[in-house]
Amino acid sequence: MGIAFPAPDESILARRDFIIAGLARLLPPGGLVTSEDERRAFETDAFTAYRRVPLAVCLPSTTEQTAAVMRFCYENGVKVVPRGAGTSLAGGAIPQEDAVVIGVSKMNRVLDVNFGDRTIRVEAGITNLGISAAVMDESFFYAPDPSSQLACTIAGNIAMNSGGAHCLKYGVTTNNVLGVKMVTVDGTVVEIGGDALDAPGYDLLGLVVGSEGQLGIVTEATVRILRAAEGARPVLFGFDTSEQAGAAVAAIIGAGIIPVAMEFMDKPAIEICEAFAHAGYPLDVEALLIIEVEGSDAEMDFTLGRIVEIAKRHGVKTVKESKSAMETAAIWKGRKSAFGATGRVADYICMDGTIPTGRLPEVLRRIDEIVKGYGLRVANVFHAGDGNLHPLVLYNVNDPDEAHKAEEAGNDILRLCVEVGGCLTGEHGVGVEKRDLMNVQFDRVDLDQQMRVRGVFDRGWLLNPAKVFPLDHRITA
Amino acid sequence: MTAVSEPTSESELAAAVAEARAARMPLSVEGRGTKATLGRPAQAAATLSTAKLSGITLHEPAELVIGAKSGTPLAEVEAALADKGQMLAFEPLDYRPLLGSSGAPTVGGVVAGNLSGPRRISAGACRDSLIGVRFVNGRGEMIKNGGRVMKNVTGLDLVKLMAGSWGTLGVMSEVIFKVLPVPERTATLVLHGLDDARAVAALSAGLGSPFEVTGAAHLPAGIDRIPTTLMRIEGFAPSITYRSAQLKTLLKPFGSADLLEGASAAEVWRKVRDAAFLVEPRDRAVWRVSVAPSKAAAAVARIRSTLDIRHFYDWGGGLVWIAAPASGDAGSAAIREGLAGTGGYATLMRAPAEIRATVDVFQPLSAPLMTITSGIKASLDPDRLFNPGRMYAGI
Numbered sequence: 001m002g003i004a005f006p007a008p009d010e011s012i013l014a015r016r017d018f019i020i021a022g023l024a025r026l027l028p029p030g031g032l033v034t035s036e037d038e039r040r041a042f043e044t045d046a047f048t049a050y051r052r053v054p055l056a057v058c059l060p061s062t063t064e065q066t067a068a069v070m071r072f073c074y075e076n077g078v079k080v081v082p083r084g085a086g087t088s089l090a091g092g093a094i095p096q097e098d099a100v101v102i103g104v105s106k107m108n109r110v111l112d113v114n115f116g117d118r119t120i121r122v123e124a125g126i127t128n129l130g131i132s133a134a135v136m137d138e139s140f141f142y143a144p145d146p147s148s149q150l151a152c153t154i155a156g157n158i159a160m161n162s163g164g165a166h167c168l169k170y171g172v173t174t175n176n177v178l179g180v181k182m183v184t185v186d187g188t189v190v191e192i193g194g195d196a197l198d199a200p201g202y203d204l205l206g207l208v209v210g211s212e213g214q215l216g217i218v219t220e221a222t223v224r225i226l227r228a229a230e231g232a233r234p235v236l237f238g239f240d241t242s243e244q245a246g247a248a249v250a251a252i253i254g255a256g257i258i259p260v261a262m263e264f265m266d267k268p269a270i271e272i273c274e275a276f277a278h279a280g281y282p283l284d285v286e287a288l289l290i291i292e293v294e295g296s297d298a299e300m301d302f303t304l305g306r307i308v309e310i311a312k313r314h315g316v317k318t319v320k321e322s323k324s325a326m327e328t329a330a331i332w333k334g335r336k337s338a339f340g341a342t343g344r345v346a347d348y349i350c351m352d353g354t355i356p357t358g359r360l361p362e363v364l365r366r367i368d369e370i371v372k373g374y375g376l377r378v379a380n381v382f383h384a385g386d387g388n389l390h391p392l393v394l395y396n397v398n399d400p401d402e403a404h405k406a407e408e409a410g411n412d413i414l415r416l417c418v419e420v421g422g423c424l425t426g427e428h429g430v431g432v433e434k435r436d437l438m439n440v441q442f443d444r445v446d447l448d449q450q451m452r453v454r455g456v457f458d459r460g461w462l463l464n465p466a467k468v469f470p471l472d473h474r475i476t477a
Numbered sequence: 478m479t480a481v482s483e484p485t486s487e488s489e490l491a492a493a494v495a496e497a498r499a500a501r502m503p504l505s506v507e508g509r510g511t512k513a514t515l516g517r518p519a520q521a522a523a524t525l526s527t528a529k530l531s532g533i534t535l536h537e538p539a540e541l542v543i544g545a546k547s548g549t550p551l552a553e554v555e556a557a558l559a560d561k562g563q564m565l566a567f568e569p570l571d572y573r574p575l576l577g578s579s580g581a582p583t584v585g586g587v588v589a590g591n592l593s594g595p596r597r598i599s600a601g602a603c604r605d606s607l608i609g610v611r612f613v614n615g616r617g618e619m620i621k622n623g624g625r626v627m628k629n630v631t632g633l634d635l636v637k638l639m640a641g642s643w644g645t646l647g648v649m650s651e652v653i654f655k656v657l658p659v660p661e662r663t664a665t666l667v668l669h670g671l672d673d674a675r676a677v678a679a680l681s682a683g684l685g686s687p688f689e690v691t692g693a694a695h696l697p698a699g700i701d702r703i704p705t706t707l708m709r710i711e712g713f714a715p716s717i718t719y720r721s722a723q724l725k726t727l728l729k730p731f732g733s734a735d736l737l738e739g740a741s742a743a744e745v746w747r748k749v750r751d752a753a754f755l756v757e758p759r760d761r762a763v764w765r766v767s768v769a770p771s772k773a774a775a776a777v778a779r780i781r782s783t784l785d786i787r788h789f790y791d792w793g794g795g796l797v798w799i800a801a802p803a804s805g806d807a808g809s810a811a812i813r814e815g816l817a818g819t820g821g822y823a824t825l826m827r828a829p830a831e832i833r834a835t836v837d838v839f840q841p842l843s844a845p846l847m848t849i850t851s852g853i854k855a856s857l858d859p860d861r862l863f864n865p866g867r868m869y870a871g872i
Contacts (some may be wrong), residue, residue, distance in 0.1 A: 067789070116771045172628065174637070196795060196820060197598070198602060198641075200824070200840035201840070203641055204849060204850075204853075253658075254538060257659065296719060299715070354628045356540050356626060390624075421626070424632045434631075445618040447857075448618075449857070450635065453633055454633060457852075
C-alpha cells in the first residue's frame with residue numbers, strides 16, 4: 001500500500017520498559033495498556049487499511065494525569081498520538097510503533113449545563129451524541145452531527161473540525177465551540193476561549209479546532225447548544241439525472257431557501273442504502289436528494305411547497321415526504337449508515353473532497369470515468385448544499401492489486417476536486433490518508449507557513465507526527 | 478507624515494513587504510484607515526495600504542460565496558450581494574460614527590477586526606463566514622489558506638487566525654466569504670421597562686426558543702427613555718407572522734411585546750450594530766465587553782458601583798458596550814475588576830491616543846497564552862513588521 005510511515009525510532013523501542021514503568025507511576029490502575037493483545041485494539045481507526053501497534057496506550061481519567069503523561073513523554077522524547085474513539089476515516093488516530101497513544105475516552109462527564117447561555121461544558125471524551133443526550137430533556141441539542149456521532153468523541157470532533165449532514169444551516173465544529181482546556185506537548189494546561197462568544201487576542205481556538213491532534217490534547221470543551229426546531233421533515237426527491245438534481249439544488253439556494261440539510265445519493269448508493277435501511281428510497285431514479293426543512297407543521301408545509309415547485313421545474317420524478325417520525329428516522333438511518341451499509345456489499349475507501357457546487361455534474365461524470373478507468377465501481381453520497389463529496393470507491397480488500405487501484409482512484413478524485421477549485425477534505429481531515437496529496441492543494445510556502453505555526457506548539461514533532469504534512473519536507477520554524 | 482505605499486497587485490504587495498523587511502522598517506498596515514485610532518498607538522515608520530487592491534474576484538450566488546481583494550470597499554461587496562438578494566450574514570459593523578472617521582471601510586479591515594454585528598448570535602461572527610484568505614506574511618511570501626468552498630478542513634486553519642488579528646500577522650490581499658440570502662421579512666419584538674437582569678432573562682428565553690431569534694439587544698434607561706428590549710426574527714413572511722405571535726406568548730411573563738417592522742426597526746438594529754447610542758458625547762471612552770449573558774448584568778452592576786457609565790447589551794447580553802469618562806485609565810481597572818471571575822473580557826474601542834498608549838487596549842492574556850501569542854506572531858511576522866505593538870506590547 002502506498003502510504004509510508006516513518007521508521008520507528010529504535011532508541012525509543014529499546015527503552016520501552018523504562019517508558020512503561022514511568023507511565024505506570026502517573027496513571028491509576030486500568031489507565032495504562034501494555035499487553036500486545038490489548039494494544040492491538042488501538043492499532044488503527046476507521047481507516048483500517050493501515051495498522052501500527054503502539055508502544056503503550058494511556059487512558060488518563062483527568063486533565064492532570066494527561067498533563068503528567070504529556071510531560072513525561074516530552075521529557076523523554078516519546079511521540080504521542082492522541083485518540084478519541086478511533087473513528088477517523090482519514091487515519092488521524094493511527095498510532096506508530098514508537099509512540100504512546102493518549103486516549104481521552106475515560107474523561108466523558110458533563111461538567112456544567114447552562115440553558116440560559118445555551119452552553120455546555122464537558123470532558124472531551126464524551127461522545128458527540130452524549131452531549132445532545134445530556135440536554136435533550138429541555139429540547140436542546142449539539143448541532144454538528146457526523147455520521148459516527150454515536151461513537152465519536154467531541155475531542156475527536158475538535159481535532160478534525162467535524163461536520164455532518166446538517167451543517168449547511170448549523171455550521172461545523174469550529175462554529176459551535178466556545179472554549180477548550182488543552183494540554184500542550186510539555187504538559188502545560190492552557191484555557192483557550194471560555195463561555196463567551198469570543199475571546200481576547202488571536203483566534204487560537206479557531207487554530208486548535210481542526211489541528212488534528214498536532215497542537216495539543218483537548219481534555220475539556222465548552223460548546224454551544226441550540227434549542228431544537230419545533231419539527232423537522234425530510235423529503236425525498238428522485239431525478240432521472242444528477243444534472244437535474246444539481247440544478248435543483250442551485251435553484252433552491254438561489255430562491256433564498258437554506259434547508260437544514262440537502263443530501264445527494266446516486267443510484268449505486270441508493271440501492272445499497274435502501275437494501276440496508278428500507279427507508280423507501282425510490283429505486284427507479286439516477287439521483288436522490290434528501291432535503292430536510294424545520295419549523296412548525298405550517299412552516300414546513302410552506303417551505304416544502306416552494307422547494308417542490310422548484311424541483312418540478314427541474315424535472316423531479318418522485319417526491320416523497322416523511323409522514324411519521326418512524327419514516328423520518330428510516331430516511332436518516334439510510335443516509336447516515338451509507339458507509340456501514342456499503343461495507344456490507346464491498347470494501348470501500350471513502351473520499352471527502354469538496355467542490356464548488358456549480359461544477360457538480362462535470363465532477364460526477366469525471367469521477368465515474370476515473371473509477372471505471374481502474375476497473376472499479378463507485379457509489380456517491382454527499383452534502384449537496386456545500387459541495388462536500390463522499391465518493392465510495394468499492395474494491396476487494398483481499399486483492400492487493402484492487403486495493404492499490406482503489407487508492408490511486410481516490411487520489412485522482414481528490415486531485416480533481418482541487419483542480420476545479422475545491423479541496424482535499426471537507427470534514428474528515430487529512431490524517432495519513434491525504435497527507436501526501438497536500439502538495440496538490442498547497443504550495444511549499446503555504447505548507448511551510450502552516451508548519452511554522454504548528455512549530456509554536458510542538459517544535460520537536462512529537463504530537464501525531466506522521467500526519468497532515470508530507471514526510472519529505474518538514475520544518476519547525 | 479509617513480510614507481504611504483499602495484501596491485496594486487499581490488506581487489507588488491509582497492515586494493513592498495520584502496523591501497520593508499530588508500530595511501527593517503515597521504509598517505502601519507491599513508485598508509482605508511477608518512479604524513486607525515483603534516488599538517495601541519502604532520510604532521511604524523511607513524504605511525502599507527491595501528486601498529488599491531480592489532475589486533470583487535468571485536461571486537457565485539448559487540454557491541453562496543463571494544470573494545474580493547482586501548481593499549475592496551465593504552459597500553461594494555454588500556451592493557453586489559444585495560443585487561442577488563444576499564448578504565454577509567455576520568452583519569459587519571461600521572465604526573466610522575463611533576471613531577469619527579470617514580472614507581470607505583474595506584473588506585480586509587472588516588476581517589482584520591473580526592467585526593461582527595447583532596446576527597453573530599445566530600449566524601456566527603465574521604470569522605465564521607470567512608472561508609478563505611490570501612495574505613503576504615512577514616517574509617514577503619504570498620500565502621493562501623482556506624478557499625472558496627464552505628466545507629474545508631485541509632491543513633491548519635490560518636483563516637481564523639487572520640480574522641481579528643488587526644493586521645499584526647500578515648497583510649491580506651484577498652478574502653472569501655460564505656453568504657446567506659436576505660430574509661424575506663424581518664420583525665422585531667419590543668419589551669419595555671425591564672431592568673438589566675430581567676432583560677437578559679427575556680433575551681435568553683427568546684434565544685432558547687425554537688423561533689430562531691437573530692438579534693437580541695437591551696437598551697437600558699439612559700440609552701432610550703425607558704428600558705427597551707429588542708428581539709429580531711427573520712424568515713419567510715408566513716413564518717414571521719407565526720413566530721412573532723408565538724414569541725409574544727412566550728414572553729408574556731416579561732410584559733406585553735410590541736411589534737416593530739420596516740425602516741424604524743432596521744434603523745434601531747443599525748444603531749445597535751454600530752454602538753451608535755454611545756457616539757455622543759464624543760469625549761467619552763467606549764469599551765466593548767464580551768461575557769456570558771448570565772453574568773453580564775451583575776458585572777455591569779459591579780462596574781457601575783465605581784464608575785460613571787452608560788451601557789447597552791447586544792448578543793443576548795453577551796456583548797456589552799460601555800461609555801466611560803476618558804480620564805485617568807478610562808475605567809480600565811473598574812471594568813476589568815468588575816469582570817473578574819466571569820471569564821469575560823474588555824477591549825477599549827475609543828479613547829484619546831495618550832490613554833491608549835498607557836492602558837491595556839486589548840485584554841491582557843494569561844502567561845501561557847501570551848507565550849503562544851508571541852510564538853504565533855514570530856511564526857508569521859518574525860521581524861515584527863506589521864502594526865507592531867497595536868494589540869500588545871512586543872507583538
